[in-house]
Amino acid sequence: MGWGAGGIMAPRGWLRSTLRWSIGGNGPRAHRLSRPLWLLLALGVFGWARASDGAGGAVRAMDEEIVSEKQAEESHRQDSANLLIFILLLTLTILTIWLFKHRRARFLHETGLAMIYGLLVGLVLRYGIHVPSDINNVTLSCEVQSSPTTLLVNVSGKFYEYTLKGEISPHELNNIQDNDMLRKVTFDPEVFFNILLPPIIFYAGYSLKRRHFFRNLGSILAYAFLGTAISCFVIGSIMYGCVALMKVTGQLAGDFYFTDCLLFGAIVSATDPVTVLAIFHELQVDVELYALLFGESVLNDAVAIVLSSSIVAYQPAGDNSHTFDVTAMFKSIGIFLGIFSGSFAMGAATGVVTASYVTKFTKLREFQLLETGLFFLMSWSTFLLAEAWGFTGVVAVLFCGITQAHYTYNNLSTESQHRTKQLFELLNFLAENFIFSYMGLTLFTFQNHVFNPTFVVGAFIAIFLGRAANIYPLSLLLNLGRRSKIGSNFQHMMMFAGLRGAMAFALAIRDTATYARQMMFSTTLLIVFFTVWVFGGGTTAMLSCLHIRVGVDSDQEHLGIPENERRTTKAESAWLFRMWYNFDHNYLKPLLTHSGPPLTTTLPACCGPIARCLTSPQAYETKIVEDASSQLSQRTGIYSSGHLISI
DSSP states (O other): OOOOTTSSSOOHHHHHHHHHHHHOOOSHHHHHHHHHHHHHHHHHHHHHHHHHHHHHHHHHHHHHHHHHHHHHHHHHHHHHHHHHHHHHHHHHHHHHHHHHHHHTOOSSOHHHHHHHHHHHHHHHHHHTOOOOOOTTOOOOOOOOSSOOSEEEEEETTEEEEEEOOOOOOGGGGGGHHHHHHHHHTSOOHHHIIIIIHHHHHHHHHHTOOHHHHHHTHHHHHIIIIIIHHHHHHHHHHHHHHHHHHHHHTTOOOSOOOHHHHHHHHHHHTOBOOHHHHHHHHHHTOOHHHHHHHHHHHHHHHHHHHHHHHHHHTOOOSSSOTTSOOHHHHHHHHHHHHHHHHHHHHHHHHHHHHIIIIIIISSOGGGSHHHHHHHHHHHHHHHHHHHHHTTSOHHHHHHHHHHHIIIIIHHHSOHHHHHHHHHHHHHHHHHHHHHHHHHHHHHHHHOSOOOOOHHHHHHHHHHHHHHHHHHHHHHHHHHTTTOSSOOOHHHHHHHHHTOOBOHHHHHHHHTOOOSHHHHHHHHHHHHHHHHIIIIIHHTHHHHHHHTTOOOOOOGGGTTTTSOHHHHHHHHHHHSGGGHHHHHHIIIIIHHHHSSOSSOHHHHSOGGGHHHHHHHSOHHHHHHHHHHHHHHHHHHHHHHHHHHHHHHO
16 A cells, blocks of 8 residues: 555555554553544545545546537637638639629629539548547447437436437548538538528519519419429439339449439429529520529429428328328328418418508608518518428418518618618528538538439439420410410520529438438439539520520510500409409508508498508508699690690
């Protein structure tokens, strides 16, 4: 037990000699006195040992706190560096966009640039940066039958909570630090759905040119609903043949069912021609073609996400959940209709509430900052409300944007009108470029890619055939009832403009847990890269090749036509909306906004008190101004006629 001169504890002989010296003898009395002394000495030594252990435990606890603080600080710095990477990517993209616009270069769109920069940064992160191993990281292995989301570990009586980060392949066990660094630059898929997608989808509805949209509404609905469903089943059937071929040749390393093929068809049927539409807007392409392509892409995203949810919800009765069952099929169709109609109703209702109770019947327009802030929060909450209720936020926020533009916009002050337009345009620009930058980054930072040449080649063939089955047969049928026919050059351009983008990527990355989903995600990335770079870059050349007119100003299209004739043309242009337009103009707009005729002139006389209560003073003022201007124009016309006769 003795440690020497420099030790903590003294030799045993010192204890005996001290004891004898203190007692002073060996008699019975001394023996009786020695017992309490022994007891006191033992208690003292025991207390000193406990104090030493307590001091050691306090030191260990302090060391653990210092280590945890250092780890938290290091994690914070790494997270800040990761976010800085994306900020620098967006900054570099914006500067390059300015250079391209300055040089009038159209061979590559801003989204393609963002993807290239993301690829370069991902390449550097994957192969150029290696994080040194940490001695505090200890890898222990244990056999469990499942992968729990949360794991409680008992370490010397203390319980620590660990969360599941993801699966690691056996050959990557020695690269834990590099994997952790790559995982930190890989965002949670919910970030895309809850933060990045809402402003993109809302802006699509809020900036919709309603005149051209409603004029071609029947065709747009046909392409968006029937066309997307046709494309989904064509792609799913072709991919099922590819999967069967992969099974025969031994290239399939996991389960891949027909429902997975249909899900892949729904994912890649979501078109996102943002590159083409940007060039269309810049070149002022024919407004009919722009309306058809933009309207289809807006509704197509909504249909694709609801269709994918319905396919995932397909559950036949029995043990085998991947067999065909008529009952389950009709149940999935019912789920599709229920989710879409519920999401539509929720989005429209939120827009109506914002228009009527928040902006019309309050004096919020006197405080423009509060008005803009409330408009922003009500619009964004529509997406989250629909998701929380089990509906689809994309559909809800899309129709909320359309409703807000149609009704609420008229109630906003002039300053808030400009603010909301610019705010959502900025958010749309940043979110879109962020997603495309992240796409390029993910090609190298995602750790569970599955690339199969047969599946990739089959997917490219399938998306072209699926797009062709969407555009050409439906255009043939639509031309039978359209006054202005969809020309073959328009059809070829719509076929060419079927790019895949942010929505396909977001749907694919939302679930990558299985082998089939990982292969679908990797293939979707390649499809997005190819369509954006090749088709987006070739848009200008294709417009010239197909002889599609450019330089058409949609705002000048109806210049010189009286307002009542323009209103009649718009009401008769889409037969589905003839009755709707009259109802909207005579009742809904006066009820929800300050524009339109007062309800006292459109409702029956028996509803006079209600009409006066629901009609705002601004509506009467607008009516007086319109009547005065019409009388003035009539007098001017009479004077001009009399002047011409006198001449």
